[in-house]
Amino acid sequence: MTAKELAEMLSGRKYGMEITSEEARAAKDAGLVVVYGYSDDNVEFSGAIDEEVGAYEDTTIYLTKDGILEEPACNDAENCTCPYFEAAKNSAKTIMAIWRDGERPSRVFSTDIPHETFTIVDDGEPWCIGIVFSMADLGVTV
Numbered sequence: 001m002t003a004k005e006l007a008e009m010l011s012g013r014k015y016g017m018e019i020t021s022e023e024a025r026a027a028k029d030a031g032l033v034v035v036y037g038y039s040d041d042n043v044e045f046s047g048a049i050d051e052e053v054g055a056y057e058d059t060t061i062y063l064t065k066d067g068i069l070e071e072p073a074c075n076d077a078e079n080c081t082c083p084y085f086e087a088a089k090n091s092a093k094t095i096m097a098i099w100r101d102g103e104r105p106s107r108v109f110s111t112d113i114p115h116e117t118f119t120i121v122d123d124g125e126p127w128c129i130g131i132v133f134s135m136a137d138l139g140v141t142v
Contacts, residue, residue, distance in 0.1 A: 007116035036130030037107025
């Protein structure tokens with residue numbers, strides 16, 4: 001299965017019914033990642049990455065060959081800097097999750113990762129433009 005084939009299969013799905021568990025397993029086996037919005041404050045990753053990311057309004061999500069780069073836990077967030085995290089962040093690929101309140105589609109993504117797009121609908125209108133990409137484009141071979 002290719003990213004294009006999977007995106008074509010998912011396009012037109014209804015909000016809340018974006019991807020089946022069988023499709024997520026097939027995506028994982030093919031080294032593919034499906035990214036879509038789930039409400040105004042969450043982004044779902046299915047397939048080779050299986051995560052939920054809090055993304056209220058506009059959020060940048062950083063990805064490395066190991067998957068989603070998570071912020072380090074820190075007791076003093078204002079004075080917390082980690083040179084290793086900053087280096088990883090600077091070399092990571094990014095996905096910008098954009099929330100367009102009151103517009104359709106409401107959730108869209110911007111990334112420099114090669115990808116295919118698909119449309120999720122709600123009440124017959126586009127709600128989200130999701131993306132499908134290959135882990136190989138993050139430097140991972142499956």
